[in-house]
Amino acid sequence: MWFLCVFYHRLLDFRKPEVEALAELFGEDESLQWRLPEHHHNDTPFHFVHLSSEEIAQNIAKRSILVKGMYELWGEGTCYEELKDSIESFPDSRKLPFLASDSTFRISVETFGKALTFDEQRERINSLTYIPFDGKVNLKNPDHNFFIMEMDESEENNGLQPILQRRIFFGREVGFADRKLLPAFQLKSRTYLGPTAMDAEMAFLMANQAKATSGKLVYDPFVGTGSILVSAARFGAMTMGADIDIRVVRDGRGPDCNVWSNFKQYGLPMPVALLRMDNNLPPWRSGLNEVI
Numbered sequence: 001m002w003f004l005c006v007f008y009h010r011l012l013d014f015r016k017p018e019v020e021a022l023a024e025l026f027g028e029d030e031s032l033q034w035r036l037p038e039h040h041h042n043d044t045p046f047h048f049v050h051l052s053s054e055e056i057a058q059n060i061a062k063r064s065i066l067v068k069g070m071y072e073l074w075g076e077g078t079c080y081e082e083l084k085d086s087i088e089s090f091p092d093s094r095k096l097p098f099l100a101s102d103s104t105f106r107i108s109v110e111t112f113g114k115a116l117t118f119d120e121q122r123e124r125i126n127s128l129t130y131i132p133f134d135g136k137v138n139l140k141n142p143d144h145n146f147f148i149m150e151m152d153e154s155e156e157n158n159g160l161q162p163i164l165q166r167r168i169f170f171g172r173e174v175g176f177a178d179r180k181l182l183p184a185f186q187l188k189s190r191t192y193l194g195p196t197a198m199d200a201e202m203a204f205l206m207a208n209q210a211k212a213t214s215g216k217l218v219y220d221p222f223v224g225t226g227s228i229l230v231s232a233a234r235f236g237a238m239t240m241g242a243d244i245d246i247r248v249v250r251d252g253r254g255p256d257c258n259v260w261s262n263f264k265q266y267g268l269p270m271p272v273a274l275l276r277m278d279n280n281l282p283p284w285r286s287g288l289n290e291v292i
Contacts, residue, residue, distance in 0.1 A: 001051060001052070001053065001054065001057075002048050002049070002050050002073065003048070003050075003051060003054075003057045003071060003073070003174060004046065004047075004048060004071040004072075004149075004169055004171055005019065005047045005048070005049045005067060005069075006046055006067070006068045006070075006071065007045045007046075007047065007066055007067060007068060008045070008066050008067075008177075009045050010066070011066060011201075011202075011205065012043050014066060014205055014209070015066045015067075016034065016047075017209055018064055018066055018067075018205060018208050018209055019049065019060055019064065019066075019067060021208055021209045021210075021211050022059070022060045022063055022064060022208055022211075023051065023056060023060060024211065025211040025213060026055075026056045026059045026060065027056065028051060028052060028056055029052055031051065031052045032049065032050060032051060033049070033050040034047055034049055034050075035047075035048045035050075036048070037076070037167055037169075038165070038167070039165040039167070040167070044151075045068070045112055046149070046151065046167070046169070049070075054174055057070040057174045058070065058174050058175035060175065061174065061175030061176055061177060062175050062176070062177070062178060063178075063208065063235075064177055065177070065181075065201055065204050065205045065208060066205065067177055068176070068177055069147070069173055069174075069177065070175045070176075071147060071149075071169070071171035071172060071173055071174060072094075072171050072172045072174055073169060073170075073171040074086075074087050074090045074095065074170050074171050075087035075088075075090055075169075075171075076167065076168060076169045076170070077167075077168055078165055078166050078167065078168070079166070079168070080168065082168075083168050083170060084127075084130060087128075087130075087131060087170055088130065095131075096132075098144045098172055099131070099132055099133050099134055099135065100135060101134040101135055102135070103143040103144060104135050104136050104137070104138035104141075104142045104143045105133060105135050105136075105137065105142050105143065105144045105145070105146060106137065106138060106139050106142040106144075106146070107125045107128065107146045107147070107148065108145065108146070108147050108148070109121040109124050109147070109148045109149075109150070110147055110148070110149050110150070111149070111150045111151070111152075112149075112150075113151060113152060114150075114151075114152050116150075124150075125148070128148075144172060144173075145172070145173035145176075146170070146171070146172055146173070147169075147170070147171060147173060148168065148169070148170050149168070149169040149170075149171075150166075150167075150168050152166050181204065182201055182204070185200040185203075185204070185230070185231070185234070185266070186200055187199065187200060187227075190262055190265065191256075191261040191262055191265045192225050192226075192252055192257050192258055192259060192261050192262050193225055194224050194225040194248065196224055197224065197225045197227050198227035198228060199227075200227070200231070203227040203228050203230065203231040204231045204234075206228055206231070207228065207231040207232045207234075207235055207237075208235075210232065212231070212232040212235040212236070212237040213236050214236035214237065215236075215237075217237065217238045217239070217272070218239050218240070219239075219240045219241065219242075220239075220240075220241040220242070221241075221242050221277070221279045221282075222242075222243060222279070223241025223242060223248070223249065223259065223274060224243060224248060225248070225259055225262065226241060226259040226263070226271075229241050229263075229271060230262055230263065230268065233263060233266075233268040233269055233271075234266065234268060238269070238272055239269075239271045239272065240271055240272045240273050240274075240275075241259075241271060241273075241274050241275070242274070242275040242276070242279065243274075243275075243276065243277070244276070244277065244278050244279070246276045249274040249275065249276055250274075250276065259271075259274060260274075
């Protein structure tokens, strides 16, 4: 199944690797493929991804840091006339279950590289009258979310390569990112910080690329104040770390301000161990595979 994957426009080199790691974590087989919308550069926030099921797409979007949303694409075009033709050619068997009278829905408009007034957004939504929505509108908690996503042709789009042709997408939201995670773990509210403490967004991104989950042991050989291990523990992994500075792993700034305090702050399981270690002379036996 092909899905429209919409990324946040940041950390561009990490976007696809994160999705690929999460796809493997959630049981994706060899069917994962990527392709670009027509006339789009690789740095565009819009990518098509082929996954074996909607459940995997939903799980990836829910856990990902850089995916804004996953969508079942109902239509696309360079103008709203083309979009209409594309939507009408999308199989009714795929559309009608989400248009039933006993369901609720909401249509939102999103743009990239441009801004629309409220009246312009409403005009675009009203142009979709050819879609036989039988359900009721619910703006707060709908059963189904639909999105119009628009990107205009432009010399520049937030630093991207020029877009040679306008592109409009319409689709049903399959999954969306839970961005509440990052404010809850932001560094400015953390109990114990050091000068090299890793930003929460990057730490969670690394935990995703490591496929941290229940039953895995994540080891950080340069643990510092534990940012990566905190993120891995949040995803259910057992954690273990080491640092050459004994003051970091043992003392911190006192009994209530140390690496252990960061885990206690978020109600996370404590690390299996924090070791004082020089990783130029690691103690692990040759060929050890149990520690990631």
